[in-house]
Amino acid sequence: MPPQAQLTCLPPELHNLVLANLSNRERKRLRLTCSRLRDKTPLHITRVFLSANERNVDVFRAIANHDVYRAQITDLIWDDAILPAHDVVQDDEDYGLQYDPDDFFERYGLTDQEASPLWFIRGCESNLDAIGGRQIDYRDHPRHYNISHKHYLDHTQRYNISLPQHRDRDRQKEEQLPFPVSYAYYQGLLIQQDRVLATQADVEALAYGLARFPALRRITVTAAAHGLLYEPLYQTPMIRAFPWGFNYPIPRGWPMGSYTISTPAEVPPWDDAHKAHWRGVSAVLHALAAHDDHGVSELVVEARGLPTGLNWRLLDDPACQEYRDLAALVRKPGFRHLDLSLLVAWEQWAYRPPFRSGHLRRLLEGAEGLEHVRLATDLNAFHHLGNSFYEEHELRLRDVCPVERWPQLRHLGLNGFRLFQSDLVAFLASLPPSVQSVDLGNLRFFGDGSYRSLLCDMRERLDWRDRPAFERPRVTIAVSREEGFCTGIERVICVEEEVGSFLYGDGPNPFGREPERFPNEIQKGFGVERDEFDPTFEKPWGVWE
Numbered sequence: 001m002p003p004q005a006q007l008t009c010l011p012p013e014l015h016n017l018v019l020a021n022l023s024n025r026e027r028k029r030l031r032l033t034c035s036r037l038r039d040k041t042p043l044h045i046t047r048v049f050l051s052a053n054e055r056n057v058d059v060f061r062a063i064a065n066h067d068v069y070r071a072q073i074t075d076l077i078w079d080d081a082i083l084p085a086h087d088v089v090q091d092d093e094d095y096g097l098q099y100d101p102d103d104f105f106e107r108y109g110l111t112d113q114e115a116s117p118l119w120f121i122r123g124c125e126s127n128l129d130a131i132g133g134r135q136i137d138y139r140d141h142p143r144h145y146n147i148s149h150k151h152y153l154d155h156t157q158r159y160n161i162s163l164p165q166h167r168d169r170d171r172q173k174e175e176q177l178p179f180p181v182s183y184a185y186y187q188g189l190l191i192q193q194d195r196v197l198a199t200q201a202d203v204e205a206l207a208y209g210l211a212r213f214p215a216l217r218r219i220t221v222t223a224a225a226h227g228l229l230y231e232p233l234y235q236t237p238m239i240r241a242f243p244w245g246f247n248y249p250i251p252r253g254w255p256m257g258s259y260t261i262s263t264p265a266e267v268p269p270w271d272d273a274h275k276a277h278w279r280g281v282s283a284v285l286h287a288l289a290a291h292d293d294h295g296v297s298e299l300v301v302e303a304r305g306l307p308t309g310l311n312w313r314l315l316d317d318p319a320c321q322e323y324r325d326l327a328a329l330v331r332k333p334g335f336r337h338l339d340l341s342l343l344v345a346w347e348q349w350a351y352r353p354p355f356r357s358g359h360l361r362r363l364l365e366g367a368e369g370l371e372h373v374r375l376a377t378d379l380n381a382f383h384h385l386g387n388s389f390y391e392e393h394e395l396r397l398r399d400v401c402p403v404e405r406w407p408q409l410r411h412l413g414l415n416g417f418r419l420f421q422s423d424l425v426a427f428l429a430s431l432p433p434s435v436q437s438v439d440l441g442n443l444r445f446f447g448d449g450s451y452r453s454l455l456c457d458m459r460e461r462l463d464w465r466d467r468p469a470f471e472r473p474r475v476t477i478a479v480s481r482e483e484g485f486c487t488g489i490e491r492v493i494c495v496e497e498e499v500g501s502f503l504y505g506d507g508p509n510p511f512g513r514e515p516e517r518f519p520n521e522i523q524k525g526f527g528v529e530r531d532e533f534d535p536t537f538e539k540p541w542g543v544w545e
Contacts, residue, residue: 027044176245218297285322315363334369365405397419408432415443441479442492452520469504491531
């Protein structure tokens with residue numbers, strides 16, 4: 001009996017059990033085997049994508065018009081990165097770099113410079129440098145570190161660091177298309193993008209989808225959908241349709257600082273001339289305000305560790321339409337999840353402190369049903385700027401987060417803030433008893449504050465240790481690796497179990513003991529290393545350093 005016949009004869013209960021363990025990609029392959037399995041193997045589509053791309057819009061509308069699939073959609077991702085049509089990098093003289101165009105074209109054997117502009121080739125080369133800088137061949141580690149093969153296998157299985165999912169990436173890198181071929185395909189993408197922007201087809205599709213997706217709960221607007229070359233963060237229909245080996249300048253969309261020269265992005269005014277950078281954010285907020293009968297209860301604006309985010313001036317201008325739309329959304333009964341990555345660095349550096357007007361606090365005061373709040377800034381990307389740039393305009397968390405108005409809060413996340421340690425401890429003490437988890441990432445402390453002494457203060461001054469075990473908040477601390485600032489890759493070391501062991505038991509402080517140096521560095525052997533651009537990447541910190 002052929003294998004497909006055996007599968008078609010399975011009882012429905014066993015068949016459904018098998019399907020429950022298959023991804024959509026695996027289900028699609030199974031459906032292709034025969035018509036009976038096609039009929040017995042429905043797709044389970046819970047996520048849709050939108051951007052200024054015709055394929056994304058067409059697939060979005062096709063799902064919205066399908067009476068079965070549209071009822072399954074709970075998650076919408078808006079890719080807010082517009083493909084650049086020219087060089088968006090500053091002049092080379094500003095970087096102190098020297099490029100010889102003739103050398104570029106001679107290196108790749110190109111005779112027609114118009115076929116592949118220099119800016120396009122430079123963008124492609126930058127992609128290759130980025131994935132080359134983060135690539136680790138773990139097959140060499142057992143031999144290099146003289147550890148047993150069994151020990152190596154145990155670690156690769158436990159920490160998922162053998163990375164078999166990167167084989168396609170490596171093959172595409174080796175077999176990438178010639179630059180003129182990639183540029184010809186890229187020009188077609190630009191033509192599609194121009195048509196969508198001219199007709200507002202993506203904005204109209206969003207309004208249509210809000211009425212057609214009854215189970216839609218979360219909308220994410222992201223600048224990082226394209227991830228890194230051959231490693232997209234989201235497999236949108238547009239990205240899935242890319243030809244094998246296609247290399248192109250990775251778009252981000254929002255204004256972004258430079259890691260390589262440690263320069264923050266300048267935050268422009270929130271006006272008609274500049275808000276187009278955040279076109280997706282505006283479109284989503286307007287659509288949600290115009291269609292008040294939606295069930296969206298979660299909004300995420302994410303940068304994934306990139307030195308960018310939502311222009312903070314939107315949150316400081318109650319007169320602008322986007323502020324009013326966001327305020328109406330968070331006040332909506334049932335709204336419970338808000339995650340905002342904010343672009344603030346240049347304003348801080350130039351002594352124009354954000355959030356001092358209180359407009360953000362007043363906006364959040366109306367969100368009394370919030371259960372999940374995460375606020376992040378891009379300040380951590382420019383850690384070299386001394387505290388003297390920031391301390392004069394100290395930001396107190398109670399001036400931003402009205403936690404007394406969030407009695408149902410279950411999760412709090414803070415990333416990229418500069419604070420006094422005493423203010424942070426007092427803020428944590430004011431959290432409602434409903435809080436189950438706290439994430440603290442890439443914080444910088446004024447004065448003598450540090451992660452090491454913060455954990456000591458939390459252990460001694462908070463009452464969390466005295467609570468029943470099931471009521472104690474789970475605390476996670478994430479610290480960026482220094483080399484991330486040079487490569488543009490956000491890798492972080494995360495400690496959770498070790499923090500809990502110290503706060504609620506007799507475990508050691510993962511940041512060391514006094515008078516040891518580096519009180520803000522996680523000790524080797526504690527925690528795991530993770531990658532913002534690759535959710536599958538995880539390895540123990542310091543095991544193979």
